[in-house]
Amino acid sequence: MNRLNAILICAVLTGCQAVPGEGPLSSEIVKDAGRSSQEIGRENTVAYDVVDVDARSARLVSNYVATALSRRFGIGGGVGQVVIGIGDLLKVTIFEAGSDGLFSTADSKQTNLDLVVQPNGAASIPYVGQVQFGGKTLEQARQTILDALVKKAVEPDVIVTSMGTASRNVTVSGAVGHSSLVPLNLVPETINEVIAKAGGPVAQPYESYVTLVRGKKTGTALLKTIIENPSENIFVRPGDQIYVTQDPRTFTVLGAAKINRRIEFGANDLNVLEAVALAGGGTDAVVDAKGYFVFRYEEADVVRSLLGTERFNAMLNKGMQPDSVGRYPIVYRLDMSHPDSLMVGQTFPIKSRDVVYVSRHPSVDLIKFLNIVARPVGVASQVSNVVDDFTN
Template structure:
């Protein structure tokens, strides 16, 4: 009777798809890496690849995290050639040598004109007609007015000064003291200077994200990174849009960690080892030391550098797809059975919304299987003993 019960239990377990678990084995993650949905055998499965984290890859990722804006936009140089634009308010002062000229009287030899550059880039000057201002420097505009007044005014001279520069505004919004359109001056201005004009960030630098939109390009960086890395404090250009958002940074830790949770950074920086420690480490009785993984949507430049151009395009052909902001799924693998992982892990930065997964050791499934089998076998044996006693 006991033998029959054991056979029935084993057959039942053999027909099951698998044992209860908290997630995939390391072998399953490794096997699915770099495979298309068809190869995985699951429709619409996400395509990803695995990168083993060593000193080179950790340094590459760390360097990119601190230079995101500079890589996308470049820090640039000075303001270069500052020109007049549509909507700019100018003051034009015209002088004449004579007292009976077009712009002079016996009381005054000058006339002041307030003009605003129109959408066609022109503005009207009395007796000179429409003058092109857009795209010209103040000096070039002065010369253009003088040329238009030649043979009309008496030995004219002109001064053009800028009152306001609507064409050189930068829009600053979000978590700042004074959301507004900030006019750029004639000298070079960087992100932190423009933010200061808008009242500064209302969030702590380690939880304030600065997004800069320029044309069709968008870049986001932590304000803390901009402050600490001068190359990230790039020069702002007219028409740029800056948005500051407060987003307390968090990561999620799953698997055989002693604490499965979404956890706040609670600090300016966080590396992999610190993040694992916040999750109270891996369970000694269940963790696979070779199965520490960090799941992330990574910047395309980083993915290209880590995988190489050929591998990257192979994955694109297999269905590798970006998220809504153009980042690609990548899985970083850490082998904690090697001592140097404790060094490399200190230099690998955890980013906002990262998912750390600690896989279970294969022996855990065996132990779980034996536990499941042992319980009904014991019950079956007990029942068999009772049955024999009754028959006796």
């Protein structure tokens, strides 16, 4: 090796890290994995870990079923005891045995009264006065009216019928056929059934998100997940608010791929190989076959299973923190130099908002740096020979 080569290699070893590049090298991503801000030497860094995509990890990630709604609200069950509520429309029919009673005549022995339950939960009935209906079943309301009429009417009997259940409505709005107040039946009804009553979603299930608001609790799930996972198709309750949002799932590709941009899934499912293909694949001249990465905020259960409890707790101690919905930062690495990666990659799913990063090969930075330092001294023609000597 001549003196020029030695000088250039020395310069490379001391200054190659300063060469401009489209993101970090594979070695830099791996180096920072599992380290705290103090260990890295920078403040407020995001603590993450790297997991190799192999048969086990791909299977674990693909088999995970999100349970955002059932975990947040519980799946529910029967409707329980149905009671009268404010705004309900009731039909009260009063019968009398005699023809000259309070509610009977020679032509009819019954009287029908249409009532609306007022904000105080009561409604007025002639000769009875204010009757408290709110919180009572139809039978309890019937018995209350009957007891009040025993000494006033002639052998009375009463039937209370529900004609409208304003207190048992569910609001469905957003990207559905027609936003509406959906009245609940006396049988349990699920989210999918209620959305169907509102005309169904206007977009495909894989790009429709369902948000359920119940009291002070809020939960969001992909409609596709609700359809495929029965435990997520929970039962709704009176007063629930359901909002359906059309939000096409996308992922972002960066680095040494031929296309760097945000890309829509355009399909029900997408694996990592298909995601790379949608970006045109890696650029042969610069791509690092061992450096295909997926940056993701992953579900806590998945991260704990991948890392193991001990490693997971260690990462928490190093500063790994969840996002607003409890997911943790994780980086998946796919080594495309292994033949089985073409099989494993087919089973590893891409999720919405993932960042797929294709790392460049370290020699790219070497060539860039040698070109930079060689030109001023008039030895650019020898750069390729130096690279060969250095890399061989």
